[in-house]
Amino acid sequence: MSTNPTHITAPDGTPFIEVVREFDAPVALVFRASTDPDLVARWLGPRELTMRVVEFDAQAGGRYRYVHTAPDGGEYSFRGVFHTVTEPLMIQTFEFEGAPGSVSLETRTLDDIGGRTRMHQNAVFPSVAARDQALAAGMEHGITDSMDRLAELLGSGAVRQIG
Amino acid sequence: MSTNPTHITAPDGTPFIEVVREFDAPVALVFRASTDPDLVARWLGPRELTMRVVEFDAQAGGRYRYVHTAPDGGEYSFRGVFHTVTEPLMIQTFEFEGAPGSVSLETRTLDDIGGRTRMHQNAVFPSVAARDQALAAGMEHGITDSMDRLAELLGSGAVRQIG
Numbered sequence: 001m002s003t004n005p006t007h008i009t010a011p012d013g014t015p016f017i018e019v020v021r022e023f024d025a026p027v028a029l030v031f032r033a034s035t036d037p038d039l040v041a042r043w044l045g046p047r048e049l050t051m052r053v054v055e056f057d058a059q060a061g062g063r064y065r066y067v068h069t070a071p072d073g074g075e076y077s078f079r080g081v082f083h084t085v086t087e088p089l090m091i092q093t094f095e096f097e098g099a100p101g102s103v104s105l106e107t108r109t110l111d112d113i114g115g116r117t118r119m120h121q122n123a124v125f126p127s128v129a130a131r132d133q134a135l136a137a138g139m140e141h142g143i144t145d146s147m148d149r150l151a152e153l154l155g156s157g158a159v160r161q162i163g
Numbered sequence: 164m165s166t167n168p169t170h171i172t173a174p175d176g177t178p179f180i181e182v183v184r185e186f187d188a189p190v191a192l193v194f195r196a197s198t199d200p201d202l203v204a205r206w207l208g209p210r211e212l213t214m215r216v217v218e219f220d221a222q223a224g225g226r227y228r229y230v231h232t233a234p235d236g237g238e239y240s241f242r243g244v245f246h247t248v249t250e251p252l253m254i255q256t257f258e259f260e261g262a263p264g265s266v267s268l269e270t271r272t273l274d275d276i277g278g279r280t281r282m283h284q285n286a287v288f289p290s291v292a293a294r295d296q297a298l299a300a301g302m303e304h305g306i307t308d309s310m311d312r313l314a315e316l317l318g319s320g321a322v323r324q325i326g
Binding site: 014015016057060061062063080081082083084089091093095101103104105107122124125126127 | 177178179220223224225226243244245246247252254256258264266267268270285287288289290
């Protein structure tokens with residue numbers, strides 16, 4: 001199976017992290033894999049961590065919270081709220097509970113490219129320093145693993161169209 | 164009555180708008196005036212507009228929506244969700260429905276300065292262009308009017324401590 005590259009851009013001196021990734025699956029399936037908590041738990045985060053979803057209510061005003069557990073037992077918790085969840089657009093806040101108060105905003109769009117999907121994710125932080133701290137904490141590794149794992153899940157046939 | 168100045172900073176080439184304003188009232192009252200929808204309707208927005216609150220559920224995961232009406236009957240609607248509402252901190256999304264998809268994130272902290280309050284608000288947009296568009300639409304005027312109106316409301320004695 002070929003793997004599409006994940007393009008991560010984080011220009012120096014800006015609070016942005018931009019991610020572009022193509023998937024060999026239609027927009028509806030990528031959207032579903034991003035909004036169904038049972039599916040999200042199968043791809044979100046670095047491979048070496050396990051994910052427990054505490055809540056994940058993918059609708060405007062819904063909240064989410066999940067815990068990543070490392071092999072050494074260390075736990076990393078994240079939470080946020082959804083501002084928009086309307087295919088093909090998701091806008092949500094994101095906070096690492098280990099760095100409380102430093103909340104970023106993620107805007108994710110899914111474009112149809114002939115039956116396949118191009119995802120574009122924009123994350124913006126309240127300061128350049130907060131963005132740099134997230135990068136230093138390994139955010140790029142987490143993003144790359146997540147995108148590859150999502151592609152594998154989509155390729156496995158586990159994500160099915162509803163209705 | 165003296166009026167404290169509102170300091171608005173929006174450096175060129177960045178997606179930020181920073182606002183600093185002091186109020187001659189304690190943090191608890193400024194926080195209450197920011198979370199009670201009946202009070203918010205009395206100060207948020209430019210003076211020449213009237214405000215109708217459609218929903219305003221100031222808690223994590225709560226949504227808000229309000230409509231500003233101009234003298235000529237024009238309506239401007241705004242919506243968002245609250246990520247954090249824990250005195251003295253509020254973090255929320257903000258979207259002008261006339262520019263859908265361009266969502267900003269506001270982080271507002273209230274610092275006690277000897278019984279008075281220093282508010283610091285950080286707004287960050289998903290791009291520099293989106294920030295510039297908000298400024299071009301008159302956001303600074305709206306912020307300055309809002310801060311002055313909030314000071315007047317606090318000075319009127321209409322905002323009382325609960326409990």
